Amino acid sequence: MARTARPRTAAPRPRPAAPAAAPARPGPGRAAVAGSAPARAGVGRRRAWFWLRLLVLVTIWGSLALAAVLLVLVWDLPRTDLALSQTRRAGVTLEAANGAIIATSGDVHGQIVRLPALPAHLPAALLAIEDRRFYQHLGLDPIGIARAAWVNWSTGQISQGGSTLTQQLAKNLFLTPERSFRRKAQEAVMALWLEWRFSKDELLEIYLNRVYLGAGAFGMDAAARLYFGIPATRLNLWQSAVLAGLPKAPSRLNPRTAPEAAAGRAAEVLGAMVEVGTITQREATLAAESIRIPPRPSRDSGWFADWALDDLGARFPGNADLVLRTSLDLRIQAVVEQRLEALLAGPGARAGVGQGAVVVMQAETGHVRAMAGGRDYRQSQFNRATQARRQPGSAFKPFVFLTALEAGMGPGDGVADGPINLGGWRPGNGAWRSQGQITLEEALTHSVNTAAVRVLARGGGARAANATAQRFGLPGPFPRDATLALGTGEVTLLDLVAAYAPFANGGLLPEPRGLVSARADGQAVAAGRPTLLRVTTPEYAAAMRQMLESVVTRGTGRAAQPPGGRQVAGKTGTTQDFRDAWFIGFTAAPPGTGGGTLVLGVWLGNDDATPMADVRGGTLPARLFRDILETLVRPSPGAASLSR
Known part of the structure; x- marks a missing residue:
């Protein structure tokens, strides 16, 4: 019997172990496990993103802020193209x-x-004292600023600046001297622009040609010519040191007004050059020992300068730079200043003389060779030679006597010198003793007042004498009565000196002149030529010259006669109560003073017309005339040094 087969069942296979659960991602409301690597990475990414965003925001807003600041700083800055070719x-x-x-x-x-x-x-020298790192910085020098800040903090005072040479140039070219943070920031901006626009050598060259160095001089060449009389190309070491030291304080270190301070600053510059290795210590020492700041060409030539520059705009219209050569002779000017001060400080002070004025003119051309308008130009700029109108006293008499000569009288003709009474007016004769009858020449020689009144009448009276005076360049006002014979009108010293010139040069009246030649922007321009006007004949001029020579040889002007027999002609003048004292004279120009004939006029008195103590034209004014002439003939070492 067949057996029924049973179906086979497979043996159960072993299941593999379940994999470990993956860590859960932190979601909303779920925290990461602290200290884990993914947590740290996430935090780092967020921080990086935060800083990136912050950097972008700061960059954007910072750029906007910087742009706004720059806009504020440059808003009112001048145009650089106009500033570099600035009008002045x-x-x-x-x-x-x-x-x-x-x-x-x-x-x-x-x-x-x-x-x-x-x-x-x-x-x-300039870089050693002003900006040693000029060729290293970019317009601003943080190292120099820090060094200056440290020095100022340690000394407790502002003794050093941190500005670069480029910053100084920016300030000089574009900005005002205002002291403020805004102006300083603008200076920095312009310094950076200049460094971008020009090379270092170009910046240094601009600075050397533009820097202000005192007394109106801009640039090294102008200062070299002003202070040393040479172009900048011929400066020696110590002269360069003097000029390099001026930018710090041009007025306070001006070589003309503060020579000791300028020399001290130059020594500092030389020391700075040794520190940077530009020169050796021996070279610095020799240069410092050679410093000789030249004196001003003239202490008181300011009166002449003011007069020569008067009405300049009308004579030279336009805006060109002018260089005007004048007739001023520094040697004569120095002698005039020296002798006038000596007289006022000595015998003048004892006699109550407070002021004086002197004019020296060449008779043939009218060129004024020297002018002192007072005692000290720094104390008073009022020019007593050209602006003060005073009574000339007997210094006016030559025009009265010339009128009589032109009316037909001669130097040898007689005139009464006795007392005279004109409506109660009785002019006196001082110490003169009446001789009854004297010649015209004697009347002028001894300045006899009563005779002069009679000469006035015989020459046609006050009207005729007025006309003569005006013809000789004396505008007045003059009285129209007999007092005119005694010089009761008003004149300036300069006009009176010019009016005497025809007696010296054959009857030709020159126009007083100070300018000889002119250049406008380097080109020669017309400065006018000497003008001569015939105001009397050579014969009458010769007769007057002879009479005026007699005044000096044997009359009231004897004190003006220098030793050696030099021929001098002139006339004294004294006003009532000794308020004014004059001497106007002329003589052949001493050697080295330009030749021709010099007319020299002196006035002494007081600005408030206070009487002096018996100062007459034949005393102190005549003595001053002689002293000046004597010194010019034999210049003293002091006068020679002043004239250099």
Whole structure:
């Protein structure tokens, strides 16, 4: 019997172990396990994203803020193209007859100088004292700023600045001297622009030609000519040191007004050059020992300068830089100043003389060779030679006597010298004793008042004498009565000196002149030529000259006669109560003073017309005339040093 087969069942297979459950991702509301690596990575990514976003925001807003700041700073900055070619006040340079600069006005610029043409020690001196890292920084010098801050903090005072030379140039070219944070920030901006726009050598060259160095001088060449009388290309080491030291304080270190301070600053510059290795210590020592700041060409030539520059705009219209050569002779000017001060400080002080004025003129041309308008220009700029109108006293008598000569009288004709009474007016004769009858020449020689009144009448009276005086350039006002014979009108010293010139040069009246030649922007322009007007005949002029020579040889002007027999002609003048004392004279020009004939006028008195103590024209004024003439003939060492 067959067996029924049972179906086979497979043996159960062992199940593999269930895999470990994967860590659950932190979802909302589920915190990550602290300290795990994925948690740290997530935090790092979030922080990086946060800082990235912050950096972008700071960059954007910082750029906007920086742009706003720059906009505020540059909003009112001048246009650089206009600033680099800036307009300025026309410069006027006044030169003496020998070319020395005696005065400047406006903005005076010298020749444009190039670095290769300058002595190497000039830019080296400037960089050593102003900006040693000039060729290393980019316009701003953090190291220099930090050093200056440390020095100022340690000393407790502002003794050092941190501005670079480029910053100084930016300030000079574009900005005002205002002290504020905003102006300083603008200076930094412009310094960076200048460094981008120009090379270092170009910046240094611009600075050397634009820096202000005192007394109206801009640039090294103008300052070299002003202070030393030479172009910048000829500066020696100590002169370069003096100029390099000026930018710190141009007024306080001005070599003309503060020579000791300028020399001290130059020594500092030389020391700085040694520190940077530009020169050796021996070179610095020798240069410091050689410093000789030249004196001003003239202490009181300001009166002449003011007069010479008067009405300049009308004579030279336009805006050109002018260089005017004048007739001023520095040697004569120095002698005049020296002798006037000596007289006022000595015998003048004892006699109550407070002021004086002197004019020296060449008779043939009218060129004024010297002018002192008072005792000290620094104390008073009022020009007593050209602005003060005073009574000339007997110094007016030559015009009265000339009128009589032209009316037909002669020097030998007689005139009464006795007392005279005109409606109660009785002029006196001082110490003169009446002789009854004297010649016209004797009347003028001894300045006899009563005779002069009679000469006035015989010459046609006050009207005729007035006409003569006006013909000789004396505008008055003059009285129209007999007192005119005694000089009761009003004149200036300059006009009176010019009016005496025809007696010296054959009857020709010159116009007083101070300018000889002129250059406008380097080109010669017309400065006018001497004008001569015939005001009397050579014969009458010769007769008057003879009479005026007699005044000096044997009359009231004897004190004016210098030793050696030099021929001098002139006339004294004294007003009532000794309020004014005059001497006007002329003689052949001493050697070295330009030749021809010099007319020299002296006035002494007081501004408030206070009487002096018996000072007459034949005393102190005549003595001053002689002293000046004597010194010019034999110049003293002091006068010679002043004239250099």
